[in-house]
Amino acid sequence: MDGRVGVLLLNLGGPEKLEDVYLFLYNLFSDPDLIRIPLRFLQKPIASLIAASRAPISQENYAMIGGGSPLRQITEEQAENIENVLQRNGLNAKVYVGMRYWHPYTEEAIAQIKRDCITKLVILPLYPQFSISTSGSSIKAIDQLWEADPELKHIERITIRSWYDRPGYIKAMIDLINTKIQSFEEPDLVHIFFSAHGVPVKYVTEYGDPYQVEMENCVDLLMQAIRRDHHRYNAHTLAYQSRVGPVEWLKPYTEQAIGQLAKRGIKNLLVVPISFVSEHIETLQEIDIEYREVAESVGIHNFDRVPALNSHPIFINDLAELVLESLGNVEAPVVPV
Numbered sequence: 001m002d003g004r005v006g007v008l009l010l011n012l013g014g015p016e017k018l019e020d021v022y023l024f025l026y027n028l029f030s031d032p033d034l035i036r037i038p039l040r041f042l043q044k045p046i047a048s049l050i051a052a053s054r055a056p057i058s059q060e061n062y063a064m065i066g067g068g069s070p071l072r073q074i075t076e077e078q079a080e081n082i083e084n085v086l087q088r089n090g091l092n093a094k095v096y097v098g099m100r101y102w103h104p105y106t107e108e109a110i111a112q113i114k115r116d117c118i119t120k121l122v123i124l125p126l127y128p129q130f131s132i133s134t135s136g137s138s139i140k141a142i143d144q145l146w147e148a149d150p151e152l153k154h155i156e157r158i159t160i161r162s163w164y165d166r167p168g169y170i171k172a173m174i175d176l177i178n179t180k181i182q183s184f185e186e187p188d189l190v191h192i193f194f195s196a197h198g199v200p201v202k203y204v205t206e207y208g209d210p211y212q213v214e215m216e217n218c219v220d221l222l223m224q225a226i227r228r229d230h231h232r233y234n235a236h237t238l239a240y241q242s243r244v245g246p247v248e249w250l251k252p253y254t255e256q257a258i259g260q261l262a263k264r265g266i267k268n269l270l271v272v273p274i275s276f277v278s279e280h281i282e283t284l285q286e287i288d289i290e291y292r293e294v295a296e297s298v299g300i301h302n303f304d305r306v307p308a309l310n311s312h313p314i315f316i317n318d319l320a321e322l323v324l325e326s327l328g329n330v331e332a333p334v335v336p337v
């Protein structure tokens with residue numbers, strides 16, 4: 001292959017220390033793809049107000065998980081592991097991490113990509129399902145960097161939008177779900193509860209975000225695979241967590257759905273975080289602490305969560321294979337880690 005191949009993993013980023021929380025939130029709320037302030041010149045002043053008002057509660061939450069987000073470390077490990085699988089398959093590519101709202105920022109990654117004289121870049125968002133608010137926002141930021149810098153035009157870009165239907169991703173998820181189901185005393189009675197990160201309803205109804213459809217398809221694929229192994233597992237729910245602000249978000253909301261299931265007599269709940277592939281505050285604090293408390297308070301005492309994929313080998317191999325396929329190298333199956 002001519003030139004040098006790079007792979008850029010996109011992610012959200014998270015504060016590494018409690019002192020970072022305000023600036024991280026300010027970056028997040030300054031993004032018009034995350035909250036749209038109709039008057040553009042008010043975006044930054046309003047972002048600083050919302051960030052200041054949310055910072056204390058957000059800091060409390062980060063304090064509960066050790067004082068910062070583990071996202072950077074996990075994403076850097078994923079990058080290293082994908083790079084190793086690519087190398088083993090004869091592709092001498094370098095894998096970079098570009099975060100939207102914290103270090104290493106996407107801009108920093110692109111600057112390094114330029115210095116490394118990369119000529120072909122595979123852009124791979126670490127969100128299985130596409131949303132305007134996540135992958136969309138990061139891809140747009142990259143487009144803007146390309147428009148602003150003529151030197152970047154020499155780098156060919158291959159952008160992967162979403163990949164929730166990849167067989168390796170599904171297989172790795174099923175592996176984790178099955179292991180957890182078997183750890184319950186009565187595996188047949190386990191209700192599988194998919195908890196996705198929410199978005200405001202108008203993203204789907206007004207802005208055309210495919211997020212909800214991709215999420216529902218993803219759950220269907222996972223349930224089909226689970227039923228192939230265990231014919232009796234029909235019981236599942238998809239709900240949406242982590243809403244912020246006063247507007248309506250996708251429903252059902254996770255905490256309300258847990259209450260409804262308790263009313264139906266469900267006693268065994270296995271939560272599957274589904275919109276994100278790494279541990280972060282929404283799994284470690286919101287599900288493991290907040291939603292566990294909600295479940296306990298309504299009488300669901302057998303409550304567990306499936307771990308995030310992080311560097312699950314089946315998942316890492318699948319992402320490497322996805323990169324190879326996007327480059328047209330499909331002849332050989334990947335040599336696994």
Ligand SMILES: C=CC1=C(C)c2cc3[nH]c(cc4nc(cc5[nH]c(cc1n2)c(C)c5CCC(=O)O)C(CCC(=O)O)=C4C)c(C)c3C=C
Pocket residue numbers: 012013014015028033034035054058069070071127131133134197198199200244275276279280281282
């Ligand atoms: C697919 C995943 C995610 C979607 C969709 C998403 C949309 C979205 N998020 C906010 C507001 C906040 N998100 C925050 C943190 C955060 N968000 C995601 C993922 C998605 N967000 C993750 C993984 C994280 C945690 C990162 C980490 O620290 O590890 C936060 C800050 C935390 C807090 O204060 O609760 C906010 C705020 C909106 C408004 C939105 C859709 C429009």
Ligand SMILES: [Fe+2]
Pocket residue numbers: 197242
């Ligand atoms: Fe979020």
Ligand SMILES: [Fe+2]
Pocket residue numbers: 242281282286
């Ligand atoms: Fe949250």
